[in-house]
Structures are given as structure tokens and as C-alpha cells.
Amino acid sequence: MFYVKVPDKKECSFNGGIKNINEGNLFYIPLVVGKDTNVTTLVKKGDFVSQGQKIANTKGDFKTNVISSITGEVLGFEEKTYLTNEKVRCVLIKKTEEDKTFEKTDKKISDMSKQDFLDKLKESGLVGLSGAAFPTYYKYSTEKQINTLIVNAVECESYITADQKILLTKIEEILEATDAILEIFDIPEAIIVIKSKNKKLKDAIEDFVGTYLKIRVEFVSDHYTMGYEKNIIKEVKNITYEKYPLEKGIVVNNVSTIYAIYEVLKLNKPLFERMITVTGDGIKEPTNFVVKTGMLFKDIVDQLSGYTSDNITIVAGGPMMGESISNDDLVMSPNLNNILVLKDFKQEEKTSCLRCGKCMSYCTAEISPVLIKDALEDVNKLKELRPDKCVECGLCSYICPAKIPIREYVREAKKEIGGS
Ligand code: SF4
Ligand code: SF4
Incomplete structure (x- = not known):
């Protein structure tokens, strides 16, 4: 196995801070989880829905819910562009009330039973926030003893900094949730994995992690695809597996997912918003911000001072894994962590296969x-x-x-x- 050094390019969005975005009042909640559009819709035109309410659920093996990000009236159904560059059916909701307040519960998360943990995660629509949108409760639905929880904060794709921002700004909450998961499932250790060269993150975490005896930080090299869970596990545990990490008693959660678990369990807040990076030389103000499911990218662009050119290419996701998107009618979804906007991008010309292997x-x-x-x-x-x-x-x-x-x-x- 070889890894590749790809250009970092993270500083443009990382230095931009975390921006507040004006959300508008029309939301298009995509009726899809990951790539699964086989859902049962639970609302119809004219219904009133509240923020955090489930409005659809998936029918397949990995059951989960689609959640409304706002309180308002269902105006109907429309198709919008999803991160795969395909059109998906969305529930169009007009916001009629301000956001709810999600207060912290006094209860310790760690006092929760395994079943309560699984039920709450399942109800909340929580899926992995790093791309595949696999329902998070499913990773913990096992009779098998889990022996390691890995918190993946490697973020090895160029440009993207949303996970770094979450880790820097929510480290106490992330540690609290991680420690609670260890208690609930009787897991002996958790490892937070970050890139070795990231001194800012290293310092931020190490200031806090010392008080958690079962949690440690491990550093991995700054190469692509080091953030892939098979590579992380090989690197920090020297363990290989065939299909799923759980074969070897390991659960891997992305760091943004761990923060979302905190929000579900401590604030009773289902998954309806996330940190996202918008970056690249095609946008005037690259930055990170928290965005609700159902907003459209075209309604955000002007708030980032617009595009830098008339000739831009939009990519949903990072430069390596992302999908080129044909227009900015792109709808925000829980598994969209980055939008890359490139100016005057030219696809390099391809030649015949050189059989180089x-x-x-x-x-x-x-x-x-x-x-x-x-x-x-x-x-x-x-x-x-x-x-x-x-x-x-x-x-x-x-x-x-x-x-x-x-x-x-x-x-x-x-x-x-x-x-x-
Ligand atoms: S995209 Fe698929 S085939 Fe290509 S290197 Fe990655 S895993 Fe292999
Ligand atoms: S074998 Fe062909 S397709 Fe594969 S890397 Fe070489 S030139 Fe590209």
C-alpha cells in the first residue's frame, strides 16, 4: 500500500473563522439518506412540522429517519440537486417560527443504558457525517465486546477544515461524549487520531485530554488516504480486517459525528445541522459555518461575497472524493462536509492507458x-x-x-x- 502527499490547501478556509449565515425561510429537506432514496414520506402538503420532527424514514435494512431542520408549513415537494449531482425529491417547508432552544439535560450521558443510547441515536436520524451517511446507531448494535473506539479527526482530503473547526471549538463536548460511550459500552480505550503536523489541534486537545484516563491522542502522517478507517486502524493498532472494523472489536466514528452524538444525547437535539467548509479559489470568502439541512448553496454564495469568476466549477465534497455539480441549486444534507469552488478549472487531457499499474x-x-x-x-x-x-x-x-x-x-x- 502506498500513500500520496496531496497539496494541503486548508489554510484558506481555516483562517476564515466560523461565519454566521442568514438562513432565509424556505428549506428543501432531501428525501434521501446517503444514496438511499427508498423512503416513506410521513408528511403532506399543508402539514405543520416542528424542528427536529421526523418527516420520512428509510425502508431498507439500515433504518433511519429524515429530520425537519425548521418549524413551519409543508408547501409541497420539489426536486433539487443532491451531492451526487442527481436530482432528489425534497420536502419544501416554509419556516414560520424561530428555532427551538435545546437545553442541556442535567443527567450524565454515561448513566444511559445501551438500549436508550441506540434508541435515541436511531430516532435522531444520526448518520456518519464524513460522507457515506451510514446510520450511527448501527455501528453500536452488536452483542460483541467493543475494545477500542477510534475518533477519526484526520480529515486527509485537501481544503476541508470542518472537522478541525469542530475539534477546536467543541473539544470539551467531544471528550464528554467519547468518555460516555466508553462507559455505556464498557470499552477500555478511545483514541483520537489527528495528523502529526497539526500543532494547533495537538495543543488544543492535549490541554483537555489529560483528565480522561481512557482517552489518548495518536498522530498519523499527513498523507492521502490516511483518514480511511482501514488505514487508521492499521497505523494506530496494527490490526487489519476484512469488511468492518467491528470484526476486530473496533468502532470508528468521525469527530463531527461524535459531536453530533453529544447533541443528541445531551441536548436532545436530532441531526438537522452540521459544520461545513466552503472553499477554493472560486469563492471570495472561503470559510466554515453551521448549516441546516435543506438550505440551497445558491442562497449562501452571496453571503460569502460571491464567486471570483464567471467560470467556476462546483464540487460537492473534497477534490479527491467529491462530485462535480452542474449548478448551485445544490441542497445541504447531513453528509455534505465541503463545497469546493474552483475558478477556470481545466480537466487535464487524458491519453491512452500506459499499463503502468x-x-x-x-x-x-x-x-x-x-x-x-x-x-x-x-x-x-x-x-x-x-x-x-x-x-x-x-x-x-x-x-x-x-x-x-x-x-x-x-x-x-x-x-x-x-x-x-
Ligand atoms: S477510488 Fe476505488 S478503485 Fe480508485 S483507488 Fe480509491 S478505492 Fe481504489
Ligand atoms: S495502468 Fe493505466 S489506468 Fe492505471 S494508472 Fe497506469 S495509465 Fe492509469
């Missing part, structure tokens, strides 16, 4: 992207090549000297064999 040597999932591309017409061969293991990190496309967008072929192959 680099995409195979560097592949994070240890599969063979070029062979998968070659086998696209042969489903049986494809199944053997396991494109379903691809984590869509984009490293193969990045490393390819012929500039072939090889990840897109692997994605196509995934669909071909029935993966998502």
Missing part, C-alpha cells in the same frame, strides 16, 4: 482499477475483481499518469454488479 499499486481498497475498467462488459469477471470494495477515494484517478478518470469506471462496475 500505478492505479493497482496505490488503490486504497487493494483492488485493480485498470483490470476492472477492461472487464466492464464481462459481469462474471467483474464480480471476481470486487469493484464493490472501492471506497471511492479517487486516488487511482489522481495518480494515473494518463489522466484517465479511472474511479468513474470502477463506480460503473460497482453498479454493474449490483453494488451502490
Whole structure:
């Protein structure tokens, strides 16, 4: 396995502080969780919904809820652009009342039973906030003894700083939630993992973590794809696994997800907002801010002083894993951690495959992207090549000297064999 040093480019959004955004009063709550649009809608036009209310739920194996981010009236249903660059059906809600206040409970989170923890997380619509939107309660729904909780704050993609901001501004809450999870599930240790070169974060965490005897901080190198959970676990525990970390008694949560767990358990606040980074040389004021599910990017752009050029490219997500978006009618969702705006971006011209094998040597999932591309017409061969293991990190496309967008072929192959 090889890692790659990618340009950092984090300073532009990190130095911008955390901005307050005027939210407007129309919200389009996407009826989707991750890539799962198979949901039952629980509201209809004319209904009154309150902030934090569930308005839909998924039907598949990994059940979870879609939550209203505001209190108001359902005006109907409209399609908006989702982070996959596909249109998704949204519930259009007009905000009619101010936000609720979510007060801290006096109860210690750690006094909660395992079942209460799981029920609350399930009801809150909490999903992993780093991209895949896997329901968080599911990782803890196990009879197996968990022996390590890993809090992933590596954020190895260029440009993105939302996790760093959460860690710097909410460290006490993150530690409280982490410690409570250790108590509730009788887990002996938690490891917060950050990049070794990040001195600001290192100092901020170490000032607080000393009082938590079961929590420690580990540093990993500043390479892509170090934030992928298989790589973190290998690095800090020297352990490998086949499919899920839980096979080896390990649960990994992204640091923003841990903060969201705190909000669910301590404030009784379901998941309806998150920290997001908007960055790149195509936006005048790169920054981080807290955004509610259902806002549209086009309603935010002017508040960041607008675009720097008429020729911009919008990417939902980071430069490696993100998806190019055709317009700024992009709807905010819990799994959208970054919007990258690039000016005068030119796709490098591709040539024929050089058969150099680099995409195979560097592949994070240890599969063979070029062979998968070659086998696209042969489903049986494809199944053997396991494109379903691809984590869509984009490293193969990045490393390819012929500039072939090889990840897109692997994605196509995934669909071909029935993966998502
Ligand atoms: S995008 Fe998929 S195929 Fe390409 S390097 Fe990442 S895991 Fe491997
Ligand atoms: S890295 Fe690019 S050029 Fe090299 S084998 Fe893979 S697809 Fe071909």
C-alpha cells in the first residue's frame, strides 16, 4: 500500500473563522439518506412540522429517519440537486417560527443504558457525517465486546477544515461524549487520531485530554488516504480486517459525528445541522459555518461575497472524493462536509492507458482499477475483481499518469454488479 502527499490547501478556509449565515425561510429537506432514496414520506402538503420532527424514514435494512431542520408549513415537494449531482425529491417547508432552544439535560450521558443510547441515536436520524451517511446507531448494535473506539479527526482530503473547526471549538463536548460511550459500552480505550503536523489541534486537545484516563491522542502522517478507517486502524493498532472494523472489536466514528452524538444525547437535539467548509479559489470568502439541512448553496454564495469568476466549477465534497455539480441549486444534507469552488478549472487531457499499474499499486481498497475498467462488459469477471470494495477515494484517478478518470469506471462496475 502506498500513500500520496496531496497539496494541503486548508489554510484558506481555516483562517476564515466560523461565519454566521442568514438562513432565509424556505428549506428543501432531501428525501434521501446517503444514496438511499427508498423512503416513506410521513408528511403532506399543508402539514405543520416542528424542528427536529421526523418527516420520512428509510425502508431498507439500515433504518433511519429524515429530520425537519425548521418549524413551519409543508408547501409541497420539489426536486433539487443532491451531492451526487442527481436530482432528489425534497420536502419544501416554509419556516414560520424561530428555532427551538435545546437545553442541556442535567443527567450524565454515561448513566444511559445501551438500549436508550441506540434508541435515541436511531430516532435522531444520526448518520456518519464524513460522507457515506451510514446510520450511527448501527455501528453500536452488536452483542460483541467493543475494545477500542477510534475518533477519526484526520480529515486527509485537501481544503476541508470542518472537522478541525469542530475539534477546536467543541473539544470539551467531544471528550464528554467519547468518555460516555466508553462507559455505556464498557470499552477500555478511545483514541483520537489527528495528523502529526497539526500543532494547533495537538495543543488544543492535549490541554483537555489529560483528565480522561481512557482517552489518548495518536498522530498519523499527513498523507492521502490516511483518514480511511482501514488505514487508521492499521497505523494506530496494527490490526487489519476484512469488511468492518467491528470484526476486530473496533468502532470508528468521525469527530463531527461524535459531536453530533453529544447533541443528541445531551441536548436532545436530532441531526438537522452540521459544520461545513466552503472553499477554493472560486469563492471570495472561503470559510466554515453551521448549516441546516435543506438550505440551497445558491442562497449562501452571496453571503460569502460571491464567486471570483464567471467560470467556476462546483464540487460537492473534497477534490479527491467529491462530485462535480452542474449548478448551485445544490441542497445541504447531513453528509455534505465541503463545497469546493474552483475558478477556470481545466480537466487535464487524458491519453491512452500506459499499463503502468500505478492505479493497482496505490488503490486504497487493494483492488485493480485498470483490470476492472477492461472487464466492464464481462459481469462474471467483474464480480471476481470486487469493484464493490472501492471506497471511492479517487486516488487511482489522481495518480494515473494518463489522466484517465479511472474511479468513474470502477463506480460503473460497482453498479454493474449490483453494488451502490
Ligand atoms: S477510488 Fe476505488 S478503485 Fe480508485 S483507488 Fe480509491 S478505492 Fe481504489
Ligand atoms: S494508472 Fe492509469 S495509465 Fe497506469 S495502468 Fe492505471 S489506468 Fe493505466
